[in-house]
Amino acid sequence: LEKLKKQAEEIINRNPKLTEDQKTDYINQIKNAKNKEEIQNILKKANEQAGKNNVNPGDIKKKEKEEKEKREKEKREKEQQNKLAEDKTKAKEALKNLTNLTTDGDSGDKKKLSDEIDNAQTPEEVKNIIEKAKAINDARGALKEGALPFLSHGKSDSNDDKALKELIGADPAKKDNTLTDLENAIKDISSAQTATIRAALDAATRQNGINEQAARQAANAKIAEFENKLEAAEKVLKDNTTIKDADKNAATSAINAAKDAITTAKAQVASATTPSGMLTQLSDVKTKFKDADGKVNDAVNNAQKENKQQNTNDPDAKAFEKEKNDAKGEIDKIPGLSKEEKDKYKEQIDQSTHKGDPEAIVNQAKKHKKIKDALKKLDEFTHLNNAQKEAFKRIIEDTDAYNHTDADGKDLGIDDIDVALANAANTDNAMARLEELKKNAEALKGTEKYTGTNVDPTKKAAFDKVLQSVVDLLNKEKGDAKGAPEVNDLYTDLLNKMRDLDSNAQSAGLKTDALADEIKSDKTYKPDTTSTPAKPGNSVYNTSSQAKKDAFDAALTAAEQALKTAEDTKKPGAKKMSAEEEATAQKAVDAALDKLIKARLALDGVDTTDLQKEIDKESATTSSDAYKYDSQEKQNNYNTALQEAKDLIDKLTGKKQAGTDDHLDTKENKQKALDEALAKLKAAEEALDGTKPVEPTPTPTPTPSVDKSHLQQGIDNGSDVHNSDEYNNAPSDKKQAYDHALDHANEVNNDPNATQDQVNQAAEDLKKAENDLKPTPSPLPTPSPVPGGAGFGVNDNAPTTVDKGELNIQIDSAEADSQPGNAGAGNNNAGNNNAGNANANAANANNNAANA
Incomplete structure (x- = not known):
């Protein structure tokens, strides 16, 4: 019956000839009808009344149109209601799967979001609520402990927060700003905005990534520090030929154990996903290094006690004299040294008093040009004080010039000169950075933060004391010979003291100039066939072994990434770093610079420029009278020397396969072959002295006189x-x-x-x-x-x-x-x-x- 009533009401409503009042009356009658027959009678009456009504055909059409539009509107509204109900059901189902949302009663995320869904008026509103719910769910997940482990959660008892302090200087008592921002973004669910939540979540995730990279670099820098110290200890062990075998074996065993610990620590840092995980093996490295360093010191001390037995007054004086004479013979064979320079080295050999000294002096002589160039390079470091320059100068001048080796005795391609230059570069960089901070500190002294009546005198005195230490160090004449680590520590100390007075005190920022310059210069070493015109690269790189090229390439790539990371901290909107965080970041930059410089200096190729220039003179030489009119023998000598020089270039660059008999396996052997080829080619060219035969002078034809x-x-x-x-x-x-x-x-x-x-x-x-x-004139007869x-x-x-x-x-x-x-x-x-x-x-x- 109800269904019939509903259908009858629709029929009444669709009748265009009935007035609105008539429709209302008939619909009320239908609602009160008791059976089918009554409904049919009411419809019949309505139809008869419609026939009696005097209605204009245009009005009928208008009414029909309005009725149609009304029905379509009602249909759409009904469909929307159905869709809205369906979407709400699905949305509430989706809420159940967002497991990070809180569920604690009426105050829980799910209850509040469910209420919002109930109150939604359109499917679009429902969709937006679900998007917000997902953002909140992701934010809740990110705020859970361990989700973003490289952000400080402000928990002093957290291992990760403690590790962050050690690695990047984060304060374990303070929560990272990005986490606080993320918490605030979802604090009030009703007013929370999806875009705001997502922006805060992205910022936290991005900062977590930045911190992770900085932490990894810092962990590797700590390991590298021990590695460098271990390398220095091993060099001492190798260079000191008076150490007893038993002491050397014990120290070597301890060094190898420390190296194994370093290898394990490196792998752990590479795979770790938390700050604490990166430091898991570092304590073992410290222990093993301490043991190795102690055994090396013991070995050296024991050797020094017996050192007196190694001079010319010993029973082996005759053998030592032979060592000296052999060394002086080696000096004579070194190319590129003047007679005065050779005599100077020979004099040093004569004055040596310990076995092994003559060999060390020969090594110095072989690297005479390198030492000379290094001392010249040292003068380019304009930020070093005199004491620092003198310290590096002594290292370079007094070096025994042996190449450093790894645990297996493999030549690393770098020596004390290379290490000294790398350290000098980093120290110069640190001094430049300290100079900038000093300017900021002196500017601070002119503000209310320093001169105000409420300034804490204790903090002010501490600031003055550190600033004076900085001024003293930067004094060219009076400054101490501090290295890069000590200079950077002083920088951190001054910045902390500045911020004790003014929390917004500006740092000098990360000093990346030296790293950027080194990268720019080193990129020219590699050939580039894609540029127009193509760039041939540096001959030292092109003639290096593949292993050294790979190491250089890796160091260059790592340096570029370290530079990018450092530059990101300078961008607008980047998080302000604490003094400790900045110190850690600077260490990463310095470590990248140190590694890149050493990788460049370790390239075992040679500079073929002079030989190539001599080869390029071929055309001029072979077209000269000296060549064309000389003997066949001398021409052959030149041609042979020229071809050998070309072959050597091809073998050095890998265009031709070098054989074992070529002995091009080390930088020294490559340089020796290069020097010999250049000398031979020059000598062959200089020996050419052919002259063009003199042709008889022809008898000149007398010039006839001219009568004018x-x-x-x-x-x-x-x-x-x-x-x-x-x-x-x-x-x-x-x-x-x-x-x-x-x-x-x-x-x-x-x-x-x-x-x-x-x-x-x-x-x-x-x-x-x-x-x-x-x-x-008038024509005349032609004369006979x-x-x-x-x-x-x-x-x-x-x-x-x-x-x-x-x-x-x-x-x-x-x-x-x-x-x-x-x-x-x-x-x-x-x-x-x-x-x-x-x-x-x-x-x-x-x-x-x-x-x-």
Whole structure:
């Protein structure tokens, strides 16, 4: 019945001819109907009433449209309600799976979020609530202990918080700011914003990652510190040849145990996922190193007690004298040393008093240039005080120059000189950073934070004391010879004292200049075929062994990452570091710089620049007279030395396979082969002394004299011509032609190199131009020819009337040519065409004379 009523109501509502009041009345009747028949009767009445109503067809259509829109709206609203109900059901189901949300009664996350879902008016609102719920769930998970282990949770009893303090200087009593921000973002569930929660969560996660990297670098730096100390202890053990075997074996065993502990610790740091995990094996490293260091010291002390037995007054004085003589012989073989430098090293050998000293002096001599370059490099470290420079200088000058080796005796490719330079670079960097902080500290003294009446006098005095220590250290003349670690400790101490007075006191930040410069320089070592033009790289890198290249590449990559991490701390919005955190971060930068410098210095390649320059002279040499006109033997010597030099370059760079007989396995052997090849090639080139055979000097052909008198006469006559009626009455083109011919005549007459033909032609052209000035006479009968051409002058086109001036010129010319030494004289040495021309001219002149 209810279903029938509902259908009947819809029929009534859809009837466009019923008024609203009629619809309401009939619907009320339907609601009160008791059975089907009553409903049908009501519908019948409604239909009859609709027929009686006088309704406009347009109104009917309008009503039908409105009814349709109403039904569609009701349908949409019903579908939305259904969708909303469905989404709410799914949303509440999703809440059950968000296990990090709190469930403690009405105050729990799930209850509050569930209420929000109930009150949601649209599916979009439901969707946003679920997104917020997921963000809160993720935030709750991140705030759980162990989720972000590299952020301090402010728990002094937490192993991870304690480890963070040791590694990056985090305060275990304070919660990391990003965690506090994340907690605040979800403190009030009702007003919490998804975007705010996600931003806070991302910030915490990012800072956790930054701290993890810094902690890992710090842990490795601590291990590297022990590794360097162990390396130094091992070197002492190796270099001291007077240590007893029993003591050496005991110390070596302890060193190997410490190395094993270091290897284990490195692996632990690499795989650890918590700060405390990174330090698990560090205590074992400390213990094993202490034991090894103690045994090395014992071995050295025992050896010193018996040291007196090793001088020239001992029974082995004869053997020691032989050691000295052998060492002096080695000095003579070292290339690149001047006689004065060799004599100096020999004198040092003569003055040595302990076995092993001569060999150490030879090593120094072999690295003479390296020591010299290192001392020059030391002068570039402008931030070091004098005492620091002097300390590094002594290390470099007094070194025995042996290369350091690993536990297996493998050459590491670096020596005391390399280590001293690396340490000097880091110390210079630390001093520069301390100078910057000193400026900030002195600026602080001029503020209320220092001068105010409420300043704690104890803190102020502590600040003054540390600042004075900094000033003293930075004094070039009076500063102590502190190393990088001590300088950095003093920096941290000053920054802490500054922040005791002003919590916002600015640090100098991380000093990355030296690392950035080293990276920029070292990147040029590697070839780059992708750039335009391609970059060949540095020959020292190109000729190094693959193992040394790989170590260098790894150190360069690690340095670039360390630099990026350090630079991230300088970006706007980066977390402000405590003094301890900054110290740890700076240690990571310094460790990366130290490792990169040592990796560069450990490259076992050689500089082939000089040899390559000599090879590049091939074309100039082989095209020179010294080569082309020398003996075949000397040419062959040069060709052989040149090919051997090219082959050596190819073997050093790996283009050709080097054989065992080439002995290119160490840097020293490579350098020796390089020096020998260069010396041989230079000697072969200098030996070339061929000279080009002298060709006999040909007998010069006498230059015939040139007669210009007739040309000069024509030029001299120019003034008369210009004043003549013929010139003044001539057409302008004839005047111009004459002027040009006169100018040309002057040019030829003034030319010392003009030939006789050129002179004759110029005279002829001038005369013709002069004749052309004269008016053309009426045609005359053609005269009968006479022998010799009588009646014609030089110009065949001239009239029969002969110009006596021309005749005189031709006669003079013929007479001049007939004089001894001139072309017309028939001289055998000058028997050329000029002579014939001169005779012809003379004949013509005579004919003209006869005609006249």
